[in-house]
Amino acid sequence: DAMVIQNPRYQVTQFGKPVTLSCSQTLNHNVMYWYQQKSSQAPKLLFHYYDKDFNNEADTPDNFQSRRPNTSFCFLDIRSPGLGDAAMYLCATSRDGLAGEYEQYFGPGTRLTVT
Amino acid sequence: RKEVEQDPGPFNVPEGATVAFNCTYSNSASQSFFWYRQDCRKEPKLLMSVYSSGNEDGRFTAQLNRASQYISLLIRDSKLSDSATYLCVVNIYSGGYNKLIFGAGTRLAVHP
Numbered sequence: 390d391a392m393v394i395q396n397p398r399y400q401v402t403q404f405g406k407p408v409t410l411s412c413s414q415t416l417n418h419n420v421m422y423w424y425q426q427k428s429s430q431a432p433k434l435l436f437h438y439y440d441k442d443f444n445n446e447a448d449t450p451d452n453f454q455s456r457r458p459n460t461s462f463c464f465l466d467i468r469s470p471g472l473g474d475a476a477m478y479l480c481a482t483s484r485d486g487l488a489g490e491y492e493q494y495f496g497p498g499t500r501l502t503v504t
Numbered sequence: 505r506k507e508v509e510q511d512p513g514p515f516n517v518p519e520g521a522t523v524a525f526n527c528t529y530s531n532s533a534s535q536s537f538f539w540y541r542q543d544c545r546k547e548p549k550l551l552m553s554v555y556s557s558g559n560e561d562g563r564f565t566a567q568l569n570r571a572s573q574y575i576s577l578l579i580r581d582s583k584l585s586d587s588a589t590y591l592c593v594v595n596i597y598s599g600g601y602n603k604l605i606f607g608a609g610t611r612l613a614v615h616p
Binding site: 444497 | 538606607608
C-alpha cells in the first residue's frame with residue numbers, strides 16, 4: 390500500500406500559470422518535506438514542515454509556497470512557473486528526526502513540465 | 505565546495521563484479537549518514553544507514569571515516585537489478601533544525 394502519495398504524477402502547465410502539487414501520507418509522520426530534483430542533480434530541499442512549523446530554505450524562490458492543512462496533507466504551490474521550474478517534485482515524510490537520524494519516505498514524485 | 509560530493513560515474517561493470525562508490529562531505533558536525541538508491545525516473549529509497557563501525561547488509565557494505573569525512577559503499581557480486589543511481593546522504597544542523605543533504609549520485613550500470 391502506498392504510504393506517501395503524490396498527485397498528479399505528471400503535470401503540464403503554461404508559463405506563468407499557477408499550479409498546485411499535492412502530497413498525502415498514511416504514516417502519521419510529523420515532518421513533511423518538498424524537494425525539487427532536476428535531471429542528473431541531487432534532490433534539493435525547498436522547505437519542510439515540522440508539525441505545523443514551516444521552515445523555508447534560504448535559497449527557495451518566493452515563487453514557491455507551501456500549505457499543510459493537517460498532518461496527512463501538504464501542498465506545493467508554484468505561483469508563476471517559469472521554464473526553469475520544470476523538474477521532478479518529491480514529497481517526503483519522516484518521524485520526529487531531531488537528530489536527522491530517521492529515514493525519509495519519498496512519494497513517487499510529480500514531474501512538472503512548463504510550456 | 506559542495507556539501508556532499510560523489511563521483512557521477514557511470515560505473516559500467518559486468519554481473520558478478522565488485523564495485524565501490526565513494527563520497528565526501530564537508531560538515532564535520534554531521535552525525536547521520538545514509539545511502540539511498542534511485543532508479544531512473546523514480547523516487548529515492550533508503551538502501552542502508554551508515555554506522556561508525558561500518559555495517560553490512562547482504563552484498564552491500566558501508567564504511568564511514570569521520571576523520572577523513574568520507575563514506576563508501578561496496579557492492580559485491582553485482583546483479584543486473586543493482587543498476588541504478590546511488591545517492592550519498594548526510595545530515596547537517598542548520599537554521600535550528602536537522603536536514604538531509606543529498607549528493608548528486610553515482611550511476612551504476614551492470615551488464616550481462
